[in-house]
Amino acid sequence: MKDSLGVTITEYQYDGLNRRVIEESGSGVNHLLVSQGWQVLEERADSSSTPHTQYVYSPVYIDAIITITRDSDANGSLDQRLWVVQDSNWNVTALLNDSGIVVEHTWINDVELQGYASAPA
Numbered sequence: 001m002k003d004s005l006g007v008t009i010t011e012y013q014y015d016g017l018n019r020r021v022i023e024e025s026g027s028g029v030n031h032l033l034v035s036q037g038w039q040v041l042e043e044r045a046d047s048s049s050t051p052h053t054q055y056v057y058s059p060v061y062i063d064a065i066i067t068i069t070r071d072s073d074a075n076g077s078l079d080q081r082l083w084v085v086q087d088s089n090w091n092v093t094a095l096l097n098d099s100g101i102v103v104e105h106t107w108i109n110d111v112e113l114q115g116y117a118s119a120p121a
Ligand SMILES: [Ca+2]
Pocket: 070, 071, 072, 073, 074, 075, 076, 077, 078, 079
């Protein structure tokens, strides 16, 4: 991926099944563990042996994410569980904490979420 000046800002690597498994940008290298169903299950930074983010999916639909657990303070342990709210097209519309309070009201399109496992455009 390049910016408007043609400078590479992110590079991706894919496995033999064309699933995105490595993202490299100025902030470092991110490794993605992807399921047979192309769901991103876990993300690890560089050569870390522990994940910084894990995803749990519902069997209802391949893009139905239940929770995202992440290392919010970058100390190597997963400490923040977020409950995912999605619209009828499986776009993430909000992330709630364990108390049901919206902590991030964001719109992450399904291309971005699936993009970890999708073929390059
Ligand atoms: Ca942590």
